[in-house]
Amino acid sequence: MLALDFKIAVRNIRKNPGFTIINIGGLAIGLASCLILLLYVNYEWSYDKQFKDIDRIYFAKLNLKLGSNTITLEATPNQLAHTAAQEIPGIELATRMSDEENKLFTYQQNKIKLTYSYVDPEFLQVFDYSFLKGDPATALKQPNSVILTASSARKLFGSEEPLGKSLMWDNRKPLTVTAVIADPPKNQSMQFEALQTWAFHDQEYPNEINGGWGSINCSTIFKLKENADFGAADASLRKLIKAHQQDTQMEVFLFPFSKYQLYDEFKNGKLVGGRIDQVRLFFFLAFCVLLIASINYMNLSTARSEKRAREVGVRKVLGSSRKALISQFLMESMLLSFLAMVIAFVLIELTLPYFNHLLEIVLTINYQSPLFWCSIIVLILTTGFLAGCYPAFYLSSFTPIRVLKGFTIAGKGSLSIRRLLVVFQFSLSIVMIVGATIVYSQIQYMKNKPLGFDKNNLVQLNLEGEFANPSKVEVLKAALKKENAIVSASEYAADFTANGGSITGNFSWPGKNKKDDYVINYRTVGYDFVSTIGAKMIEGADFLRLLASDTASGILVNQAAVKMMALQHPVGTPISWGDKKLHIIGVVNDYNNATVRNQAEPTAFYYSPKKSGALLLRLNPSQPLNVAIQTINRISQQLNPAYPSALKYIDEGMEQKIKSEKLLGVLSNIFGSFAIVISCLGLLGLALYMAEQRKREISIRKVLGADLKSILVLLNKDFIKLVLISNLIAIPIAYVLLTKWLQTYDYKVSTGLWPYMLAAGISLTIAILTISMQSFKVAKANPVDALKYE
Incomplete structure (x- = not known):
């Protein structure tokens, strides 16, 4: 019976090539669109799923209560991991992980900047990375140990054996390569090119070792024991900081690592969504496109209803049952669905490189996966049934007498299903x-x-090596101005377009309600900061060399900070920052450099070139851009020969x-x-x-x-x-x-x-x-x- 239905379906498809082309074309476009969107959805959904025991791994999130509001941070106290592992029975392992940093790694003549993070040795027990060389049990045992990814090891050592080799970190300290691991896949939240020990971090930042619960400088990751009670572990963790510091406004809670990438938006301490909303939107879009293609098939099939009606009438007269007719029409739609899927695969293979370039990821079809082929078969059957069910039930319902005497449509007053x-x-x-x-x-x-600052002709140079010395930076500024490459320059805390930064709750000012808690962002800057970034002074003055007396005790604030502090006349207002006595010397307009979708946050700026990590350079508009850039690269290379000059364009960062x-x-x-x-x-x-x-x-x-x-x-x-x-x-x-x-x-x-x-x-x-x-x-x-x- 199925063979006969198949033959009839093939005959009908060949008999009506025009309808067949339109039908298959519509279905093929719909299936190709649906599959590409589903590939992207699956890619996003598969984030971090490659780790073993992912269901037992949790990030610690920090809720910080500020008056009536609560903000949620990824950063947690330095001592949380060690304390929680000792005091909470359900925790099997705990590890810290620092924010990404970027430093120069040198081996012989190879000088490469790598992105790395500091981690505890337990990190390698929580996450089962694929070790190509070395032993995970000892890879982070010594403070000067470093683990490289396969690609970074290849960049540094080429075809040489990297294990046991010594390289120079930041042109200051030697490190020993103790292991090489496979590159983390793109669909993994934690991206790095090297891993270093937390003991090395303590050598670099000794002031943070005994910083107490207020030293919030790392991410904390827990792995719960098998069959551990999540509710009990989470409840214990929420009470942990309070047990050690009674007046704290901080509360830490467990958040599933499997949700880290997609669920990243919190409001008032509660999860409200994140990238998952976009993933759901694309999934819905995939369903809609496929549904539209299936409806298109239904309409085209029923458009031929009068011609097929006589066929149905004759077959019923000859003894065919309605069940047999439904089977035949569904077979026809299944065959069209199969042919459309074949064409869809051709379209996908042709367009996938374009989408990979567009999405900056690598979407691939795993033709060797049984699950993939099962999914494709289900999709073909579903599409075939969805597209063919209405024509099958509709056409098979015709009565022989009616269609053989003359087929007529329903009255105009009724809005047909088509x-x-x-x-x-x-x-x-x-x-x-x-x-x-x-x-x-x-x-x-x-x-x-308008961003509130001028992103055009603004570039950034990292302050490292010789430029970690402020006097050397002054030499660089003077040389660039002499060459007319720049018109102004100023130090800045870190990457100007990076998200996040330093925050403090220790600011006090006249009229502040002692019961309220406020968090203010703070950034270090140099002279001429406001004019360099192209912002606007609302009141007062920028940090200027002519007013050097203001640099020690003065701060700049933005309009959001003035509004939060409820200051009528902000310039000259005394500010206490812990034990420091400061005063406001100027108010800068609210500008958006870390985000373009949200309002500027309250921010204070203080003069401290020594603590700054970047130099902002305002290029001379009267010089061609390439000439100015070449001049900056040449002079910075002369003054800082150990470090390759790497300029970052601020407008690209904002893009x-x-x-x-x-x-x-x-x-x-x-x-x-x-x-x-x-x-x-x-x-x-x-x-x-x-x-x-x-x-x-x-x-x-x-x-x-x-x-x-x-x-x-x-x-x-x-x-x-x-x-x-x-x-x-x-x-x-x-x-x-x-x-x-x-x-x-x-x-x-x-x-x-x-x-x-x-x-x-x-x-x-x-x-x-x-x-x-x-x-x-x-x-x-x-x-x-x-x-x-x-």
Whole structure:
């Protein structure tokens, strides 16, 4: 029976090549789009899943209560890991991990900057990295040990054996390579090129060893014992700091490491989402595109209902059951689904390199995975059934007498299922058009929104090696100004566009409520900071050489800090920072250098070139950019020969801040366009169906004198109604969804009505063009062809 159904399906597909091409094309585009989106969703979902016992590994998160609000931090107290491992029975292992750092690693003539983190030896017991060389039990035993990834070992040592070799760290201290591990995959949260010991960290930062619970400088990771009670361990950890420091406002809790990448947004101490929202959106988009493609198949199949109706009638007269007919139609849709999947794979292989470049990741299809092939089979069967179920049940329901006497459509007063499907298709497509338009507008708004500083012609140089000496930096500044390469320069705490930074709760000022807790960001800067970054002084003055007396006791604050402190006349206000007595010398405007989506946080700036890690350089606009850059590289190399000059462009750093929004915008544009194309195929299907059903009516009207214009209006008006209904349904839904999305931004575009009017205009235009092609063909047809058998 199945063999017969297969033969009939093949015969019908070959008999109607036009319908077959449109059907398979629509399904292939839908399946290819769906699979690419699902590959990305799976990639994001698989973050950190490669670790063994991932379900027992937890990050410690820190809730810090500030008055009526609570902020959630990844950084935890230095002594949390050791104390928790001793006092909480459910914890098997605890390890610390520092933030990423970037230093120069030197072996003979090879000088390479590597990203690394400091970790405890237990780190290698918590995470089962693949060791290519060395022993994980002893790799971090000695303070000067270093573990390299395979790629970094290759960069430093080439084909030489790296194990046991000595290299120079930061051109100051020797390290011994004790192990080489496989490169961490891209879908792993912790990315590094080297691992160093926490004992070495203590040598570099001795002041943090006995910093108490206020020394918040690391991430803490726990591995619970097998069958340990998570609730009990979490409750004990939440009480831990309070047990050691009664007046603390800190509370630490366990957070599953498997959720670290996707669930990263907290509000008032509670998890509210994160990247998982975007992943869900892409999964929903994949489902919508596939659903639109399946609906398109339904419409195209039922468009041929009159021709297939006689076939059904004859087969029923000859004894076929409805079950057998349903089986035949489903077989046909399954076969089309299979052929569409084959074409979809070709499309995926052709387009995947483009998407990998766009997403800056490596999406691959594992053809050797049994799970993959099982998923593909399920997808083919699901798509085939989803696309073919309605035509199968609809066509098989025809009664022989009715179809053999003459097939007629339902009355005009009833809105057929085919029309409902077209409305549903276009509603989804219009939502996608509105979404793509508003996402694009938001991206452009964030790109062009004034940041409060001038990112153009601003570059950054790391202060390392000889430039760790402030006097050497002054020589560099003077030389660059003499060469007219720069117009100003200033030190800064760290990477200017990096997220995060130092915070303190020890600021006091006149009028501060002692019951309230406030956290203020603080950054070290040098002379001429405000003018170098191109910000604006609201009141007072910048740190200037002419006012060197202000540098020891003066601080700058931004407008957000003034608002938080509720200061009417901030300049001259005395500020206490622990035991230090300071005063405000100036107020700088709120500028956004760490984020473009949220408002600037309260920040204080104090003069301290010695504690700064970066030098900001304002390039001379009268010189060509390449000449200025070459001059900076040449002079910095002369003054600091052991370190390769590596300039960072601030505008490029700011561009990375909207990376996720750009990704969302590009994908919504691409797959939204695919959805429109597929929806138009569905509309074409309905137009073919209506033309088939009304060809006798149109022919009679032409015989009675109807002109081309009136016939086109007659054929098109019903379809225009469907598209208008789709707009009425889609626009409110799009408004609700996108308003909710925009609420996640402090700075958001004001859209007005134009995105919705644009979507309505695009959908109507495309619909009219699509159906007019078929309507014009019917209207121009010779009426004799339709009436000669009457």
